[in-house]
Amino acid sequence: MKVGIDMGTTMTAGAAGTPAMLDLEELLATRLLVQGNSGSGKSHLLRRLVEQSARWVQQAIIDPEGDFVTLAERFGHIVVDADEHTEAALQSVAARVRQHRVSVVLNLEGLDAEMQMRHAAAFLGGLFDADRDHWYPMLVVVDEAQLFAPSAAGEVSDEARKVSLGAMTNLMCRGRKRGLAGVIATQRLAKLAKNVAAEASNFLMGRTFLDIDMARAADLLGMERRTAEMFRDLERGHFIALGPAMSRRPLPLRIGAVETQGRAGSPKLMPLPDTPLEDARELIFKPGEPEPPRMPVRRPSTSASADLLAQLSRPRPFVEPAAPDEPVIAPPAEEPETADQAAERQAAYEAVLGEVLADPEAPYRSIAVLYQDFLVRCRSRDVRGELLELPAFRRKLAAARAGAGQGTEENPAWEKATQVAGTLPEDIQVVFLLLARAALDHLPCPSDADVARACGSRSRGRARRLLTYMEQRGFIATRGGLGNTRSIVLPALGWETALGDPNADDTPESPGGDDLFASV
Known part of the structure; x- marks a missing residue:
């Protein structure tokens, strides 16, 4: 069944104002990459796509900022708060999501960057590893994809980057046979891993200013590099589309309106309150009702360096401070272990x-x-x-x-x-x-x-x-x-080994001597 999704209106000369249709069935087979600087309208585009296709296909949205949770009330998405679940629990949740064909929003708000990568990888892994009987078509939308598939190592651990990049690579490279269609959005193509971006066959390129990003966008669209500066002139909500799901030639379009709004919304100018200087000073420095102390909250990270943990756990001998004129006496050497x-x-x-x-x-x-x-x-x-x-x-x-x-x-x-x-x-x-x-x-x-x-x-x-x-x-x-x-x-x-049944259930709790998982 062919389903057309109305993404907005085209902006080509002679055909301006005609509906810009996206073939949903083709999108499920060929994937989509969205690029644009902050404020170019990427999230608006994703929201339009999700809203228009909600009744046709199951959806999973990886949401690092909690911006898409507003879809729940209007379109029935289930919000999964990642900070309330372990990585193993998220894998199980993802498997049940595929089994029962429920659309979800994975809300990663409140987690630091490394924990976001780990939890997103666990959830994507659960979607990817679902049983073959549950390989139903699913649209997997990943906002700010450069966070989960970075092109270079950053401040996060190599282990977190490896598992997150592996999950994103599986989604874009091997997900099609499992019914998973990746839709990834990024602020900068240069920060997105090339092997992830290269698997998309459909592109929606928005406003960008850096030369390296404009050059990559032009290459992906098959445009000459001298025309790449056109991306600087795009207005908010305007994109250049290319791909089998939309157009065989670069097609300028404007994204249509949406039914829901993000929690943050766009910043609006408003006048400052007319507060006298002395009153403002008192409001800031004079404490009001008893307030609890505000301390920075740091969530535990499971990726702490094992070498650092070993150093912290190593006991240090106490050395009594020496008098100013006395030499420092080193602690006695440890005796060799018998x-x-x-x-x-x-x-x-x-x-x-x-x-x-x-x-x-x-x-x-x-x-x-x-x-x-x-x-x-x-x-x-x-x-x-x-x-x-x-x-x-x-x-x-x-x-x-x-x-x-x-x-x-x-x-x-x-x-x-x-x-x-x-x-x-x-x-x-x-x-x-x-x-x-x-x-x-x-x-x-x-x-x-x-x-x-x-x-x-x-x-x-x-x-x-x-x-x-x-x-x-x-x-x-x-x-x-x-x-x-x-x-x-x-x-x-x-x-x-002896003959055994590959479909038998594991029995980790079995106390018998033949348990392959008996604890040491």
Whole structure:
């Protein structure tokens, strides 16, 4: 079914005032990029598009400023306040959004830039990893896309930038087959990652002033660079459209009116109050009713540097200040750790790691968060957790998620498996160890749910894609059996799991000895 969306009126000579129609079905297949400086009318354009298509297609809006929450009352969008949910919870919410075909606004207002990136990535990941049965058409609108897909590293951590950029890349590059149509808006093309912008086939270019942005806009529209300065002359709400969903040639248009308004709105001039100078001074400096102290509120960030956490958790010896004429006496050197003390510390590590992994949400948290939890628990036990550095913690965590206990680590065969896993990419090491543990103990092949949980996801589809990737790279080989069962061979080790059902449910709470996720 072909549905035309009225975006406004055209401004071409001889045809000015005719409706500017956008083919919604074509848009779902080819995606859209909107560019314009602040105040050019990008948010107005997005609001027009969302309002006109609301009754035809499911929508999800990534809203960093809380500007689109006003759609809820008029068009029935559900507002999801990101600061009230964990990243894992947002993944589950996104999966249910796709399942029940509900239009939503993800309100990221109130979070700092890094937490916005993480929460948006989690939500987009949940949309992307939805089961195949729920791949209904969906318009995914991302305002201020340069925040979530930056072209260069900024003040946020590399981990946050990586997950956010990966989610945006999946949306624009691989989302079409899953029914996801990305509509991204940015103030500056130069700040938006090129591999994200390049996947859009439809463009709406608004007013911009910087030479580099005008040049990129002209390139995307197939215009000569000497004509790029026309973007400086565009009025607010005027855009140049190009793409199969609107026009095969650059088409000037003016965006039409909208039914809802953002909470902030456009700034309007208004006269200052006629307050005498002394009265104004008293209003400012004289306290009125008892006021609570105003302190800056900082939301906890889950991306704090693990190295910094280790330094902060390291106890510092107290040095008594010396008298002015007395030399400073250095603290005594620490005695070397004995073998018994090292063994006792390792046992404490195992116990603390078991407590960390006992949390049901632990499989879905980042390494940095788990390491922070580990260090805090070690300090409460008076154990020097910083001696287990982040790379070693990552390896120990991967082995624990694979179900390896202390007795397993003493097995030479398991030591060989960990050495082979160390040569693989980090994101598949835990899955490789999970399969190796099952093969070593002659257990049934882990199910897709087991594999998904091991790599920190609830999506069986992601687990199947990961196993396919490993098989394509020659890390594993899959053999089918009777009754839709399978076994997996590890060529580097020469091991093979027993036959198992890939569709079986995982049982993380099972207390039995065969639980691949038993805590260490």
